[in-house]
Amino acid sequence: MLTTAPPRSPADALAAQQQRVAELLTAAPAAALRSRRLPDAEHVRLVGSGHFPAYAAELAWTPHEVAGHLRDSARVFTARVARLRTEDDPLLPDFDPTAADRVAGYAAVPTSRLLDELREAQAGLLAAVRGVPDAERARTGRHATDGALTLGDVLDFLPGHQRDHAEQLAALLR
Template sequence: MTTVVPSRVTGAADTLARQQARVDLLVARAVSSGRMDAPLSAPSRARLSGVGHFPSYGTELDWTPREVAGHLRDSALVFTERIYRLRTEVDPLLPDFLTDDPARVAGYRAVPPGQLAEQLRTAQAALFDSVACLDPAELERTGRHEVDGRITLADIVTFLPAHQRDHADQLAALLGT
């Protein structure tokens, strides 16, 4: 009997897909229930403030489901581009992504909920495809993030599923599920 050992890419892509499906389900629930602007309760904020990436990005806990969906759409677009650039360029300089830029966040509120959910699905699909098509040998390709310094494709592939999970947990808390 042969044991199949998934590659780091396959494992990350599978985990990313599961978290993206969770996000999609929760965003669809927020849209269908008219709760895209639901606030986070104080107990949920306290619980989430110490987990995942939220200790470093606490302002994201001020967001509603609409703003989380917009952020994940933009994040998917940014990381799809970063993956492409790391695969095709030698040591690219990657710009910072200011997640809490007031103009960016205000823009999320300007998009109708159903349209935002569809844009999110499209961006998430492109991000998944970018991760799933990576060759494990490419994971050590590097670039320089303008704030965080040296970054590899492996760093991104490791970060993405956890980032999706953090925001799926946030969406679940926002919706009381």
């Protein structure tokens, strides 16, 4: 008799992908984090997957820039989860991950500090996601450009977003 594993919760799926990201970044030589660029074949493979069709510019990033983005997005999504849990129909501001000043700012952060900040932000995001009871998944908000969404939509997006960037890091650090 075949048994199937129960579906993973968004928190468990997120934790697994965050662990993968951490392992990839920790195992990489420090110099590679600031210099590696995605090979053309990997760019072609990734540009059609996950969230990259809408955010193809992210594929030009170095591993250091990916780490900066994941730090920033963890902070943004932690705040979104909190607002969706505590406010009635909040308006959530847009977050442009490819804004030139944002991406350029990552270079100013020493790699060791950036990785520490990433770990802290990722832990905060995971704690926020783990703290959401199923009964709150239907809470609603509005994204400034994407429109109506639920807390469940956000929770379901996060593991895939993390997976997409883990795949990007794996390709960058081969």
